Structure formats: C-alpha cells, structure tokens
Amino acid sequence: MKSGTVLLAAGIALGAAACNDPNENTNLRTVAADTLTVYALTGTAPSFPSGYYTSTGAVTRVDGAFNFDIAFDINGENKAVVYPQRLIGVSATGARPVGIQRLTVPFDDLGRAPSSGYVFDSSFVLAPGEAIVVQVQTTVDCPFAFSTLRYTKLVVDSLDAFRRAVYFHSVHNPNCGYRSLVPGEVPRN
Secondary structure (H helix, E strand, O other): OHHHHHHHHHHHHHHHHHOOOOOOOOOOOOOEEEEEEEEOOOOOOOOOOOEEEOOOOEEEOOOOOOOOOEEEEEOOOOOEEEEEHHHHOOOOOOOOOEEEEEOOOOHHHOOEOOOOOOEEOOOEEEOOOOEEEEEEEOOOOOOOOOOOEEEEEEEEEEEEOOOOEEEEEEEEOOOOOOOEOOOOOOOOO
16 A cells, blocks of 8 residues: 555655746846946057947957947047947848847836837937847857847946946846846846
8 A cells, every 4th residue: 555655655746846947948048237348449459358248248349250239439439339249240141130229218227128110220329328128139148048139238428538437237038038227137138
C-alpha cells in the first residue's frame, strides 16, 4: 500500500507541474539603468566612445566594426545630435534598422516603449533634459527570440562643449521583444 501512496503523490506532483505555462521564459534579465558619457563624433579622438549599443547598454567606439546602434555628436548650438547606425555607415552585413522617437512624456513616466511612431534613418537634436526612445531590430542579438526588437530610452543630462562630451541617462531592456522600460523590473510582456 505504501508504493500506491508514493505513486499517487508522484502523479499529483506531475499533474501540478503540467499546469505551468510551457511558453513562460524563465531566462529574462532585468531592465537596466545607467548614467553614461559619450564623446562627439567630430572634434575628438576616434578611440573615444561615440556610440551606444542597446544589446549591452554600453557606450562603444564608432568604427568599421559597427558595434553600435546610435552615435552622438555635438552641433554648433551645443546640442546633442543622435544618429542611427545607417546614417554613419553600413557594414558588409547591412545596417540594423534603428527607429527613434522623441518622448512626449517625462522620462521617468515612460514605463513601456511605444509599439509604433518610430522614425527610421533620421537624426534627432536633443538639448539637455530632452529624451528619446529607441527601437532596434537585430537578428544577430535576437536569433532565437519571438521578436527581433529591443528597446531603450535615454535622456541627455548635460553637455561639455570643451571636452565634446555628452552625459546621458539610459534605461535599456536587454530582452528581445519586451517593451518594459522600468529599471529593475523583469519584463512580463
């Protein structure tokens, strides 16, 4: 009779496990926030980071490796100019589609990236305090995901015209297809 009880308990455990969502992704990473510095494309050494790569949330060099999604410059009015990768150059494998849109709500109030309204292949000029949200389509970084889109928002905190530096705050979702932009949150949809 004891073996019957063990079998019954095992059956109940298997039945309970079968009720879990088989499509649930348990490998999601938390949405990350960071304060970063990039240097203008013009008037600085090429070894200085002038780009931002959304898959890692890191600043990068803008060079022939094309390991960046957006690049920064400073115009004559001391405002940041943000360029999508395609406007800087195209690698042998082609440019990633990068869409940008200006935030119409306060930076901290945008908790979910918009699903539409992005402008592709256009630069954006940002004064300190102005923000954008970026949508990047990348099959390289999202080869097995249900979506190849990744989202980031950033706000220009300040500029240093003498050093040709742009200081900004970013929130990026490292998960492919998830639009949550709440720092520290593990996205659910």
